Amino acid sequence: xxxxxxxxxxxxxxxxxxxxxxxxxxxxxxxxxxxxxxxxxxxxxxxxxxxxxxxxxxxxxxxxxxxxxxxxxxxxxxxxxxxxxxxxxxxxxxxxxxxxxxxxxxxxxxxxxxxxxxxxxxxxxxxxxxxxxxxxxxxxxxxxxxxxxxxxxxxxxxxxxxxxxxxxxxxx
Ligand code: IMP
Ligand code: MG
Numbered sequence: 610x611x612x613x614x615x616x617x618x619x620x621x622x623x624x625x626x627x628x629x630x631x632x633x634x635x636x637x638x639x640x641x642x643x644x645x646x647x648x649x650x651x652x653x654x655x656x657x658x659x660x661x662x663x664x665x666x667x668x669x670x671x672x673x674x675x676x677x678x679x680x681x682x683x684x685x686x687x688x689x690x691x692x693x694x695x696x697x698x699x700x701x702x703x704x705x706x707x708x709x710x711x712x713x714x715x716x717x718x719x720x721x722x723x724x725x726x727x728x729x730x731x732x733x734x735x736x737x738x739x740x741x742x743x744x745x746x747x748x749x750x751x752x753x754x755x756x757x758x759x760x761x762x763x764x765x766x767x768x769x770x771x772x773x774x775x776x777x778x779x780x781x
């Protein structure tokens with residue numbers, strides 16, 4: 610049986626989301642902002658984040674996949690859904706669930722830059738540092754962990770557990 614070790618409780622998550630939303634609202638005050646959620650993992654975080662922002666925003670999604678049913682990145686990124694909003698000359702904030710090797714984000718930033726946005730910044734719910742393979746800047750983050758495979762609050766293992774309201778370290 611897999612073991613679920615609690616990492617972040619609902620209350621912790623709520624406070625972190627409020628704090629990061631406040632910072633984003635202040636940094637982007639009077640600037641047009643487009644949030645781009647990375648499917649599928651970011652959808653829970655993104656939905657809480659946007660409801661805590663005090664500035665107007667547009668929301669779009671991009672789909673990428675790099676993990677099949679394993680717990681480490683294949684490094685081969687596939688675009689499964691392109692963006693729909695025109696981001697040329699706009700301020701873009703990529704919203705990710707978790708950054709691990711960083712390969713997905715590095716690929717995604719290149720992809721988004723090809724549309725010539727004004728700025729591209731990154732907000733990741735969780736920064737998992739140990740397996741980072743490429744240097745990328747994460748501008749906003751809620752929580753940092755060194756290692757471990759996390760599930761819940763949008764994060765999956767082989768498409769399971771996204772619906773759990775709290776975040777757990779999954780021990781298989
Ligand atoms: P990276 O390319 O290695 O940075 O992996 C990024 C993507 O892999 C994330 O956006 C997640 O969708 C997935 N991922 C990485 N670590 C975890 C984890 O601990 N739990 C669930 N998904 C993860
Ligand atoms: Mg993701």
